[in-house]
Amino acid sequence: MSTINHAKASEKFIQDEPRTDWHDETLWFVRQKRDKAAHQIPDWESLRDSASNIKDHTLSNLDAYLTQFEKKATQNNIKVHWAADAKEHNEIIYSIIRDNNIKKVVKSKSMLTEECHLNPYLLERGIDVVDTDLGERIVQFREEAPSHIVLPAIHLKKEDVSNTFHQHLGTEKGNYDPQYLTEAARNHLREKFVHSQLAITGVNFAIAETGAIVVCTNEGNADLGVHAADIHVACMGIEKIIPSTQHLAVFLRLLARSATGQPITTYSSHFNKPGTGKQMHIVLVDNGRTKQLANPDFKNSLKCIRCAACFNTCPVYRRSGGHSYHTAVAGPIGAILSPNLDREANADLPFASTLCGSCTNVCPVKIDIHQQLWKWRQTLMKEGYGGASKKLSMQAMAMVLSKPALYRFLGSAGRLTMRLFPWLLNNKKFNPWYKQRDMPAAPKQSFRDWYKNNKA
Amino acid sequence: MSSRETILKAISNNRSALIPLENADIAIASNSDNLLEKFTAVLTSIGGQVEVIESIDPVNDYLYKIAGKDNRIVNVFLGDVVGNTTEAGELENVFVACIAGGIAVAENGAVWVDESMMVNRMLPFICQHLVLVIKDGNLVANMHEAYGKIDTVATGYGVFIAGPSKTADIEQSLVIGAHGPRSLKVFIM
Amino acid sequence: MIVALFVPCYIDQFYPQVAVATMELLQKLGCTVEFPMNQTCCGQPMANAGFASFSSDCDKNFIKNFKGYDYIVAPSGSCVLHIKEHLHDANDEAVANKIRGSVFELTEFIADVLKIEHINASFSHKVGLHPGCHGQRGLHTSSMSELVAPAFSKPEKLLNMVKGLQLILPKRVDECCGFGGTFCVTEEAVSAKMGKDRVKEHEDNEVEYITSGDTSCLMHLEGILNRQQSKIKIIHIAEILNASLHVNN
Numbered sequence: 068m069s070t071i072n073h074a075k076a077s078e079k080f081i082q083d084e085p086r087t088d089w090h091d092e093t094l095w096f097v098r099q100k101r102d103k104a105a106h107q108i109p110d111w112e113s114l115r116d117s118a119s120n121i122k123d124h125t126l127s128n129l130d131a132y133l134t135q136f137e138k139k140a141t142q143n144n145i146k147v148h149w150a151a152d153a154k155e156h157n158e159i160i161y162s163i164i165r166d167n168n169i170k171k172v173v174k175s176k177s178m179l180t181e182e183c184h185l186n187p188y189l190l191e192r193g194i195d196v197v198d199t200d201l202g203e204r205i206v207q208f209r210e211e212a213p214s215h216i217v218l219p220a221i222h223l224k225k226e227d228v229s230n231t232f233h234q235h236l237g238t239e240k241g242n243y244d245p246q247y248l249t250e251a252a253r254n255h256l257r258e259k260f261v262h263s264q265l266a267i268t269g270v271n272f273a274i275a276e277t278g279a280i281v282v283c284t285n286e287g288n289a290d291l292g293v294h295a296a297d298i299h300v301a302c303m304g305i306e307k308i309i310p311s312t313q314h315l316a317v318f319l320r321l322l323a324r325s326a327t328g329q330p331i332t333t334y335s336s337h338f339n340k341p342g343t344g345k346q347m348h349i350v351l352v353d354n355g356r357t358k359q360l361a362n363p364d365f366k367n368s369l370k371c372i373r374c375a376a377c378f379n380t381c382p383v384y385r386r387s388g389g390h391s392y393h394t395a396v397a398g399p400i401g402a403i404l405s406p407n408l409d410r411e412a413n414a415d416l417p418f419a420s421t422l423c424g425s426c427t428n429v430c431p432v433k434i435d436i437h438q439q440l441w442k443w444r445q446t447l448m449k450e451g452y453g454g455a456s457k458k459l460s461m462q463a464m465a466m467v468l469s470k471p472a473l474y475r476f477l478g479s480a481g482r483l484t485m486r487l488f489p490w491l492l493n494n495k496k497f498n499p500w501y502k503q504r505d506m507p508a509a510p511k512q513s514f515r516d517w518y519k520n521n522k523a
Numbered sequence: 524m525s526s527r528e529t530i531l532k533a534i535s536n537n538r539s540a541l542i543p544l545e546n547a548d549i550a551i552a553s554n555s556d557n558l559l560e561k562f563t564a565v566l567t568s569i570g571g572q573v574e575v576i577e578s579i580d581p582v583n584d585y586l587y588k589i590a591g592k593d594n595r596i597v598n599v600f601l602g603d604v605v606g607n608t609t610e611a612g613e614l615e616n617v618f619v620a621c622i623a624g625g626i627a628v629a630e631n632g633a634v635w636v637d638e639s640m641m642v643n644r645m646l647p648f649i650c651q652h653l654v655l656v657i658k659d660g661n662l663v664a665n666m667h668e669a670y671g672k673i674d675t676v677a678t679g680y681g682v683f684i685a686g687p688s689k690t691a692d693i694e695q696s697l698v699i700g701a702h703g704p705r706s707l708k709v710f711i712m
Numbered sequence: 713m714i715v716a717l718f719v720p721c722y723i724d725q726f727y728p729q730v731a732v733a734t735m736e737l738l739q740k741l742g743c744t745v746e747f748p749m750n751q752t753c754c755g756q757p758m759a760n761a762g763f764a765s766f767s768s769d770c771d772k773n774f775i776k777n778f779k780g781y782d783y784i785v786a787p788s789g790s791c792v793l794h795i796k797e798h799l800h801d802a803n804d805e806a807v808a809n810k811i812r813g814s815v816f817e818l819t820e821f822i823a824d825v826l827k828i829e830h831i832n833a834s835f836s837h838k839v840g841l842h843p844g845c846h847g848q849r850g851l852h853t854s855s856m857s858e859l860v861a862p863a864f865s866k867p868e869k870l871l872n873m874v875k876g877l878q879l880i881l882p883k884r885v886d887e888c889c890g891f892g893g894t895f896c897v898t899e900e901a902v903s904a905k906m907g908k909d910r911v912k913e914h915e916d917n918e919v920e921y922i923t924s925g926d927t928s929c930l931m932h933l934e935g936i937l938n939r940q941q942s943k944i945k946i947i948h949i950a951e952i953l954n955a956s957l958h959v960n961n
Contacts, residue, residue: 078901087905093695095884102857111860120545127542130534143679149527201701202692218692225694245696253702260702261611277676287648287688287703294645295611305530310544312675316666319683320630330565330631331666331685333703340679342644353530361537380858382888386905419899421892421906422760424849428858441760448762461763468721468758469769471750478725499897503904504935507726514719514728518735518747 073419077387090222091385097218098379100328101429108320117317119433122370125308126360132275132308133351139278140349143340150352153183159350160185160267160300164194167298167346169265175282175289176200177269178216178373179302179352181395182408185267196267197259199288201252208235214389216396217326217375222388256288266292270303270349271372272318276311279339280349283322283332290336298346301338305351306369318372321431325376359407364442368403370432377426377436383419392416399426403439406447414452417443478513485509558629558662559711566632569686570699572708575659582656582710586619589652594618599642600656611645620650624657624709626673628683630665634709635673637681644680648688653704655684659711713826715743716778718786718795718815720927721753727927733954734787734818740954741826748777756794760893764798771799771808779807783825784815787950789847789926792817796851818950819925820853823866829873835955836876839947840919841867842910842933843886844926853925857886867925867949874952882913891932907936914944921947 081087105111125132137147150156156179164172172189174180174196186196186207198207202219206212208231213219220228225243232238238251268289272281280301282289293299309318323329341347360366378384378398389397394405394413402416417440426436447453448461467474485492486509495502512520524532563573574581582600590596597603597614598621622641624634634655641647663669675681688703699705715738719731735745754774755767774795778784786792795815801808822828843865847853854865871879890896890906897903911933914922922937922944924930930946937944 074899074901077899081901081905084905088909091909096695105860108860117545120542123542124544127539129538130531133531133534149525149530151526151529155526199702200692201690205692218695220692221695223694225696228693245693245698248693249690249698249701253700256702257615261615279676285688286690286701288701290682291645291648291702294648305534313667313670316670320666327691329569331628331633331683333569333684333686333688335633335683335685337675337681338679339676339681342679351530353526353533357530357533357537360534363539366539382890382906383899383902386902418762418895419902421845421888421890421895421903423845423888423892425845425856425858425886425888428849428856444760444762445764449765453762457761458763461758461761461766464758465755465763465766465770468753468755468767469773471752471773474721474752478721482725499900500935502900503939504907504932505938507931507934510726510728512728514724514731515747515749517728517732519749522735522747 071391071393073387073391073393073415076391076393077419080388080391081386087386089224090388093221094379094385097327098376098429101325101376101379104324104328104330108324114317114321115431115433118321118431119370121309121314121317122432123367125310126306126366126369129305129308129360132310133305136273136275136278136308139276141278143278145278145341145347145349148348148350150350150354152354153352156183156302156350156352156354157185157188160302161189161192161194163298163300163348164189164265167265169194169298171259171262171264172196172267173199173259173263173292173296174267175269175284175292176203176219177267177302178396179269179304180267181213182354183352197256199256199259199292200286201249204252204256205231212390212395214397215375215378216373222390260288260291260295263292263296265298265300266296267300267302268293270301270307271322272315273303273308273349274312274315275308277339279337281315282336282338283319283334284336285333287334290334293338294342298348299338299341300348300350302350302352305353305356306371322372322374325374325429325431355408359404364446365403365407365439367434368400368439370434371400371404372432374431376429376431380425380429382423382425383421387419392419399436399440400434403436403443406443410447410450410452414447417447475513475515482509482511555664558664559659561629562627562632562662565629566686566709569632570689570707571632571686572706573711574708575711577712582621582654585708586621586654590618597621597646597650599646611649614643614645614649617646617650619652619654620646621654621656622647624655625661626669627657627662627709628666628669629662631685633683633685635669635681635683638678647682647684648703650704652706653684653687654708654710656710656712713743713783714781715745715783715785716781717745717747718751718778718784718791719747720786720788720791722931723787723927726931727948730787730927730948730950733948733950734785737950737954738785741822741828751777754791754794755798756791757893759794759798768802771801774799775801775804775807775811778811782814783821784811785818785821786815787818787925787927787948789817789844789851789853790928793846793850817847817851817853817925819847819866819870820851822870828870831870831873831953833873833953833955834875835952837920838878838880838918839871839921839923839952840880840882840914840917841871842882842889842922842924842929843867844924844929845886845888847925848886870953871923871949874955877952880917880919882910882917884913889929889932891928896932903932904936907932911936911940911942911944915942919944921945923947923949923952925949
């Protein structure tokens with residue numbers, strides 16, 4: 068349940084204008100890196116078509132692919148679990164931890180575990196999970212949520228990271244050098260890897276044909292954790308399935324280029340079987356996905372491969388920051404996924420957009436994000452999340468615009484008022500437009516008046 | 524009804540009619556000229572090093588040079604026995620590891636290494652510096668060709684490695700050497 | 713060629729000169745322009761606010777005014793896009809369909825239907841171009857920076873025909889201005905910040921005018937320019953193309 072509203076939260080964010088500029092420019096730079104990488108692939112747009120088709124097809128045959136995946140994975144000595152919702156996902160992971168007497172758990176990035184609020188659930192039960200991605204560890208120390216699904220600490224400056232590390236790792240106060248700070252994190256976390264008993268990872272792609280999973284990372288922490296630990300638990304949304312290994316070529320060519328402009332992540336790890344003498348578990352999670360699947364307007368949002376290209380291009384996200392979205396997955400894709408999980412808490416999100424359409428253009432799997440934002444607005448208003456006064460004013464507008472004479476009368480009356488009593492609208496308190504913009508001039512004649520007098 | 528049944532039933536009820544898979548032959552689009560140059564350029568740009576060699580000697584020279592007098596070298600490429608240890612503690616002090624690589628992809632500088640080549644899954648990640656030795660005949664243009672040639676499930680684990688470990692999580696400043704190896708050198712025979 | 717002039721409501725009320733310029737321009741380019749007198753609005757403000765379900769009467773009025781025309785032209789990408797995507801009539805979908813196929817934004821009409829290659833206009837000023845998202849990404853009036861595709865631009869092509877005009881693009885060539893309909897007041901802080909950032913790029917280029925195919929963007933940018941007491945003025949593309957245009961084109 069969230070009481071944060073995007074508009075209010077972003078207003079607060081923007082109050083620090085230089086910082087907003089910095090946040091905006093940093094993420095725009097990532098968008099530009101993506102553009103450069105995409106332009107190096109002449110068949111980029113065909114790749115997008117291909118990825119989109121593979122995902123469309125898979126979603127239309129999802130149950131068959133999931134059962135095929137489960138069969139193959141099980142044959143390979145992997146234990147497959149099914150979780151209907153976040154609560155069950157957390158319970159399953161906790162029971163694996165408890166049944167194996169695990170004390171030390173490491174976790175590499177998984178937005179699904181954020182969605183399910185796994186860390187607080189385990190903490191309540193005495194299990195301290197160490198997030199091992201550098202950015203995730205930083206926000207974990209700060210007790211904040213990640214603000215971006217790929218660059219979790221993008222909202223922080225190196226001074227912030229330095230202060231956090233000074234507090235938790237005893238690094239030199241005032242040393243802001245990223246190299247120094249990363250080295251400190253490396254040494255601190257290396258010890259955690261070496262002694263870890265259970266490693267939790269996400270899943271970028273699950274291959275139905277072979278029962279294998281693929282995890283794409285840059286830092287090496289996911290693999291270090293998994294190979295050092297005795298038990299690997301991989302968490303995945305049911306929509307992460309793709310039919311066969313050859314399809315990975317399409318997605319691996321698109322993913323890192325869309326996310327950060329890299330040709331590929333440093334590690335694309337293919338987990339087929341557990342290591343000798345070790346356990347491997349996969350937790351398949353629904354948590355609202357089958358519900359989204361039922362809706363022809365919104366099911367395409369399930370194609371998402373969590374690259375965050377939409378975040379980086381979104382002029383609203385860049386100027387409001389991920390925390391203004393108050394959900395695990397922020398940005399444009401979050402705005403079309405989250406209302407499915409909780410209407411009330413997330414009704415503001417589809418309105419945090421000008422519908423410019425840039426997100427749809429960068430999406431590697433061609434989700435029609437801006438069109439779904441528009442459709443969510445219709446759904447949410449129909450279901451009553453707009454409030455009574457908004458509904459009334461819209462009904463009034465609809466009436467005026469359908470009655471030409473009334474429209475003309477109100478138009479000229481409005482302009483007359485603006486000319487005679489400008490102070491009515493030139494009021495920062497009552498007219499939000501006027502806070503930072505002057506009102507347009509109010510001409511004596513509308514175009515229709517001019518036409519009638521000159522041409523008709 | 525178990526969650527498994529609930530979920531599968533919901534999917535079966537809720538999914539759309541079957542959308543066919545289009546067989547787009549975009550796989551063949553990449554140019555196969557100058558694979559070595561392309562691979563070298565890309566891997567260098569992402570922080571890796573590349574050297575073309577005729578014999579194995581430069582590899583050994585490099586390993587000794589980088590390890591210095593006291594640091595531990597594990598050269599599974601030449602048959603060092605590292606065994607099936609699953610104890611991270613036993614490999615924690617490996618300074619440089621040398622492993623054979625398989626297919627290498629020119630478009631993104633990635634090299635495929637599977638369990639049979641690395642022998643121990645931890646080795647390519649826990650070492651401070653990583654060296655891969657590949658054959659120039661194993662260079663392909665793009666990922667489609669790579670997956671056409673690799674049997675990714677021949678062993679229990681395999682990974683495409685493209686450069687040294689890295690992060691830009693602190694204010695987008697690129698730092699080479701995050702949790703995995705601080706450097707990657709690929710020798711091409 | 714008979715063209716029905718579709719005048720967006722905010723142009724009718726606040727920027728009538730844009731509609732005058734549009735009409736004059738089309739006439740000079742050889743069209744017979746008719747202005748259906750009882751048009752009001754395309755209904756976009758309600759629809760984008762989530763109340764498309766309230767727009768059936770507004771749609772009916774639009775259809776009543778514009779049915780029967782082969783060409784309906786508006787100096788606005790967003791209004792044209794809205795009609796193209798959302799105009800419906802439960803009782804007569806065929807008519808609505810015809811209208812959706814017959815409505816054009818001004819620059820796309822001039823470039824694609826009239827196929828004009830020369831415009832005898834002159835405007836000796838430094839001008840910054842703001843593409844306007846709905847025209848660009850919705851109607852495809854120009855290529856988009858996100859896509860790997862050949863570059864083209866109908867507005868730029870036309871503006872480059874104008875004598876003396878120095879066209880300068882901002883650094884971020886197609887970033888949204890931040891108007892977004894009711895967004896401009898419901899998310900005032902982000903909207904104004906987006907607008908200020910656009911204005912800054914044009915200020916950095918030291919242009920005298922900012923032009924666009926969409927007056928809604930220009931209205932928002934003008935509000936900021938005036939608040940900042942900037943010397944930069946806004947002007948619609950129609951007004952530039954119509955400037956000092958000789959009758960014998």
